[in-house]
Amino acid sequence: MKIYMAPLNEEQLDKKKRERKEQIMRAALKVFADNGVKLTKISMIAKEAKVSHGLVYHYFDSKDEILYESIEYGMQENMVEQFFNDLNDSRRTPLEKIKQFTRFAFKESDTGISNMVFRIVQQLNVVNGLPDHIHELVENAGKFYIEALTPLFLDGQKRGEIIQGDTEELLGVYLTVLSSIMADDPSFWRENLEWKVEILLRMISIR
Structure with missing residues (x-):
């Protein structure tokens, strides 16, 4: 006896398409974060998402489009803000909050989308020749992190935990160091992570 499944209605089809696209974008964020944008291939994203290479192209026209929409998805989902x-x-x-954020920055990609978005944005901060729309998105994401971290640095200076001086410049140095590490080899930092985070924070903290 054959069992016939009722065809999906338009609303169900749209929901299934959205879920599949989100599945691919989540996989893309992990692959971009772990391998860097230049080394990432569509086939790697398809493998991570457990879908066919051709299905990825059904939803996206190019790697740049996947990159843009994936970052936008991660930011708009309020996961970073949360x-x-x-x-x-x-x-x-x-200072403890900045330490927590620094530790979070070097965690493995499976710790969450907010971690992946940050790592990708930091990698792209040192990449030249980005398409204008991606450059603008990365710039806006960078501004979000600056706006989120600035109050922590100001409060830390006020409490005497963080060295005095131009707060914007100090935060810029901190983020530049993180960007350089992300673009180089973040896997190195995951070994003896706590000790390395302590060393990194010494450049901004009063000891």
Whole structure:
């Protein structure tokens, strides 16, 4: 006896397409974060998403389009914003919050989308020749991190935890170091992570 499944209606089809596209974008974020944009191939994204190479092209025309929409998806889903909301709601001191953020920056990609977006944005900060629309998206994402971290640095300076001086410049140095590490070999930093994070924070903290 054969069992016939009722065909999906238009709403169900649209939902299934959205879910499949999100599946590919989540996989893309992980692959971009782990391998860097230049080394990432469509086939790697398809493998991570557990879909066919051709299906990826059904939803996206190019690797640049996947990159753009994936970053946009990660930012718009408020996953990055939620990380900072949770961080600010905690009872940690400003320096402890910056330490938590630094630790988060070097975690493996499976810790969440917010971590992947940050790592990709930091990698792209040192890449030349990005298409204008991707450059603008990365710039806007970078501004978000600056706006989110600036109050922590200001509060840390006020409490005497962080060295005095131009807050914007100090934060710029901190993020430039993170960007350079992300573009080089973040896997190195995951070994003895706590010790390396402590060393990194010494450049901004009062000891």
